[in-house]
Amino acid sequence: MNDSLPLGPDQPWLAPLAGYSDLPFRLLCRTWGCKAACTEMISAKGLVYSTENTMHLLRTCSRDFPLIVQIYGSDVISISKAMDRLLEMGFKYFDLNCGCAVKKVTRTGSGAALLKNPSLLVDMIAVMAEKAGRSNVGIKMRLGWNNDNPVYLNLAEPLAGAGAGWITLHPRTAVQMFSGRADWLALKKLKEISKVPVVASGDLYTAEDAFKCVKETGVDTVMFARGALMDPSIARRYLNLLQGRADLPRSQIFIHKLCMQTIANYRRFSTSPRAALKLRSLLPRIIRCLPGARELRQRIIKCKDWKEMEDALIVLQGR
Numbered sequence: 238m239n240d241s242l243p244l245g246p247d248q249p250w251l252a253p254l255a256g257y258s259d260l261p262f263r264l265l266c267r268t269w270g271c272k273a274a275c276t277e278m279i280s281a282k283g284l285v286y287s288t289e290n291t292m293h294l295l296r297t298c299s300r301d302f303p304l305i306v307q308i309y310g311s312d313v314i315s316i317s318k319a320m321d322r323l324l325e326m327g328f329k330y331f332d333l334n335c336g337c338a339v340k341k342v343t344r345t346g347s348g349a350a351l352l353k354n355p356s357l358l359v360d361m362i363a364v365m366a367e368k369a370g371r372s373n374v375g376i377k378m379r380l381g382w383n384n385d386n387p388v389y390l391n392l393a394e395p396l397a398g399a400g401a402g403w404i405t406l407h408p409r410t411a412v413q414m415f416s417g418r419a420d421w422l423a424l425k426k427l428k429e430i431s432k433v434p435v436v437a438s439g440d441l442y443t444a445e446d447a448f449k450c451v452k453e454t455g456v457d458t459v460m461f462a463r464g465a466l467m468d469p470s471i472a473r474r475y476l477n478l479l480q481g482r483a484d485l486p487r488s489q490i491f492i493h494k495l496c497m498q499t500i501a502n503y504r505r506f507s508t509s510p511r512a513a514l515k516l517r518s519l520l521p522r523i524i525r526c527l528p529g530a531r532e533l534r535q536r537i538i539k540c541k542d543w544k545e546m547e548d549a550l551i552v553l554q555g556r
């Protein structure tokens with residue numbers, strides 16, 4: 238197996254998505270063209286203590302490769318210990334979360350709060366790269382903490398020097414959270430100066446968005462996040478567009494198939510008692526483009542098990 242991560246425009250990734258990019262969802266998106274996938278963000282401290290939740294987030298299988306384990310933390314020691322644990326467990330690729338802007342995370346000094354302390358962030362990458370190898374470690378960051386202090390361009394060189402093998406940029410500030418538009422021009426500027434590949438994240442809701450982003454910015458590849466939650470087949474649609482092939486259908490029958498595949502993956506690969514609850518949030522996103530989606534959503538969110546969900550979705554076959 239080729240050991241380097243897929244980093245070309247025709248090799249889209251699935252983004253880290255807390256609460257969603259678990260094993261069943263990653264496998265689903267891989268079936269539909271994602272060439273690499275990230276875990277949900279995982280606490281370095283949780284890893285050191287091997288908490289049950291952390292171990293659950295790390296569930297994987299041989300088809301789930303290449304897999305990038307995303308960690309977050311606020312000090313070099315716990316990052317270093319977490320890396321030791323992960324390497325012992327056989328993981329190969331790693332990412333440092335410097336983009337999560339949720340208060341619960343930033344008030345501990347982790348996630349996007351690291352953008353206020355660039356030298357610490359670079360030290361963390363250096364430790365990760367020393368342990369895992371230079372091309373096996375990346376970072377996912379925002380532009381900076383706020384508009385007054387964008388740090389992403391200044392970080393490009395030190396990060397490459399410290400051993401980052403790629404940089405993923407979600408071009409918003411932490412203060413912005415998800416508001417406003419992702420600044421794709423920033424992706425272009427970063428790509429122009431970065432010595433390592435740049436992965437784009439931000440407002441890639443459709444295959445067309447991703448196609449446009451690659452053309453406009455010259456980034457190495459794209460990462461689907463909310464776009465994949467709304468359409469797990471988005472990477473295949475993007476690849477079809479890139480390669481001049483016909484789009485996948487958008488029919489009810491097709492969406493029904495996607496929903497059934499989603500349910501089947503959770504039935505087969507999830508050990509969580511909360512899996513049915515997760516589907517109650519995922520399936521309504523997938524059907525949201527269809528006529529009558531509101532009524533169907535009302536039914537889905539009341540379903541207690543797989544069978545009830547499958548029954549609720551039958552209407553899509555007959556409409």
Ligand SMILES: Cc1cc2nc3c(=O)[nH]c(=O)nc-3n(C[C@H](O)[C@H](O)[C@H](O)COP(=O)(O)O)c2cc1C
Pocket residue numbers: 252253254255256257276277278307334335336337377407438439440441442460461462463464
């Ligand atoms: C529900 C949800 C969970 C997310 N979880 C993570 C995470 O664990 N780690 C991370 O780096 N980014 C996380 N993100 C950010 C996404 O990976 C991505 O960078 C962001 O959504 C922008 O891309 P988009 O506009 O195409 O969705 C999350 C986003 C959403 C919507």
